[in-house]
Amino acid sequence: xxxxxxxxxxxxxxxxxxxxxxxxxxxxxxxxxxxxxxxxxxxxxxxxxxxxxxxxxxxxxxxxxxxxxxxxxx
Numbered sequence: 189x190x191x192x193x194x195x196x197x198x199x200x201x202x203x204x205x206x207x208x209x210x211x212x213x214x215x216x217x218x219x220x221x222x223x224x225x226x227x228x229x230x231x232x233x234x235x236x237x238x239x240x241x242x243x244x245x246x247x248x249x250x251x252x253x254x255x256x257x258x259x260x261x262x
C-alpha cells in the first residue's frame with residue numbers, strides 16, 4: 189500500500205476529527221482530514237512544523253527528501 193493510501197485509510201477510520209499530513213521539506217506534500225475546522229492545505233509552507241503544530245504527533249520518515257508525517261487529533 190502506498191503512503192498516500194495508508195494516510196487516507198488511517199484518517200477516515202478515526203471516530204473524531206483528525207488531520208494527517210506528510211511534509212516534504214518545508215511544504216505539505218499530502219494531506220487528509222476529517223476535521224471540519226482544518227485550515228491546512230496541500231503545498232502550504234510550514235518552515236518549522238513543530239512550532240506551527242504544537243499538538244501534533246510527529247514522525248520523521250527515512251527518506252532523502254526529509255519527509256515528516258504528522259497526525260493532529262481534535
